[in-house]
Amino acid sequence: MTGFVTDSKTQSVLQFPAEDAQGGAVLTPGRLAWRRFRRHRMAVAGTLIMAALLLYVIGGSFVWSESYANRTETGNRLAAPTLEHPFGTDAVGRDVLARTVYGGQISLLIGVSAVLVSLTFGVLVGALSGYYGGIIDSVLMRFTEAMFSIPSLFLLIVMSKFFGGRVPSFDVFGRTLSGSVIVIVGVIGLTSWMYLARLVRANFLSLKQRDFVLAAECLGVRNRDVIVRHILPNSLAPIIVAATLGVAGAILSEAYVSFLGLGVQPPTASWGNMLENAYNYLESAPWLWFFPGLFTVLTVLSINFIGDGLRDALDPRTLR
């Protein structure tokens, strides 16, 4: 699946919008971007939905404890939504509402951390091959191309089997998480860096021809500093957009892999593994799969909205 397109209202580059229309103070690029973001209706909607979701998964953990979310109550299995259990109970009598709270934390955590992994790899590979070129470029790009040619879901499945069950559980923020969380973060990160690598490489290729890079090199700035302090900051905008949209992709990937039973392992809940086997209860307990799925859709949708807004806001060709 390739990227998603929305239009940015482009205008001529020559009309550089440096001054406020009301004749006010000069706007910095950051302020301009923030203003464009604020005017992007979908981006604002996305930010609001995301804020509500964060409030739900973080605030919810103060209302329902994690032991409550993992407590089984076999006498009350597959109970339909009631006042006591607003989202019903699952096949072993756990409260679905509380589990969507804790599962949400995991899904969001995985989404963000997996993107950090893929950012690290993508930027590293892209920067090295774009800046140095030559043999480094050929080798790294062949590798990138090879990873690109394997269908990503298959690669995800194979890699989660490869790393699965090798990491012990660990503690974070006072929660004990199954080691499969780390595995799935690594696996999603390692299967999604290729697009970023190509993006960064393309940016480096064009930027390294520019005068300011030449000047830095003439001054004897070390290669590492040229990359990190001169070229990288100038290609930040597309990286931020790609990373934001990457979080949405990572959350979806987690959902797919966990749905297939190869992702996050119980008792740790994630929106994806709450859906695993839920389709066996398609008819008898629709609340089992409806709510975790709905939260996934809302999260991915809001992140896509935000990413779209960022793309328009950070693109200097966009209208104010």
Add this chain to the structure above:
Amino acid sequence: MTQYIVRRSLQAIPLLFIISVILFLLMSNMGDPLATLGGRQPPRGADRQRLERQMGLDQPIYLQYVYWLVGNDWRKVDTNGDGEPDTNGTRRGILRGDWGTSLVTRRPVLEMIWERLPNTLLLMGTVEVLVILIALGIGIYSALRQYSAADNVMTAFAFIGYSMPIFWAALMLMYIFAVNFKRWGLPYFPTVGMYDPAVGKTASQVIWHMVLPVISLSITYVAVYSRHIRASMLEVINQDYIRTARSKGLSNRSILWGHALKNASLSLVTLIGLDLPLLLAGAVVTERIFAWPGMGRLFLDHVERVDVPVLMGILMLVSVAVVVFQLLTDIVYTWLDPRIRYH
């Protein structure tokens, strides 16, 4: 052009080699292929050792890869499992057309893939054709009426469709059109398999069973395709040559079909070129939910049992297809846009 095609094909060889090495290394460490071979009890001790030797799993990983690649008929292997190589191997390797034998079913991999491929192609081919037609309609309409109410509604739906996990869409569809339609006494769609075993594999049965999987797969793809078509149409209809065509007095219809669409279809070709090879692999999740006997399910079933030859066969087939379609896409570009030339 010929030179370009030859060069690209030669470049594909090291690429496929790297892919196969990466996949082989990952798969050989996925788990224990022997665990499910002995029925309920995994084979132990001497039995296990003999099986490992007979299947060649005791060999170092690079040698297993070489056997998979070029076969083992040039070397003595241990067929009775006593630890001494006795007779020449029989495998000919994938380079000589031998895809190997499944560790689980003991059947040739090629035969197993061949059995599933038509089912997958039927499902995914239908999806692709449907998606292209619907997305062209939506994309062109929204581009011609940018920011109209209909365009905004379709944008919203595209965003939702793009953000929805396919399996959740499938569950919703099943709940509405199978469970509830049945409850309300309406004609309802089946949710499992390709046909009703009681009726047999007739065309109408297969079509009837295809409806829900096709719709759930199409949602995401229509969302992505229609947005790409809309974006490139918007870009094209503001070009000078469209204005020229209009001032020449051409009808809107011939401008649209003759001038705009051909130039706007580059991005569509890119998408199709990326997605067509993946059709071979089927849809892992959708095939699982709807119990569709295709390649995706073959893959999933054999992932669980670490059946490396089958998994390698499926993934290499897809990878070769990806590489071939990439080249085809580049060739189609030159036909669509003669300004593009390769050297």
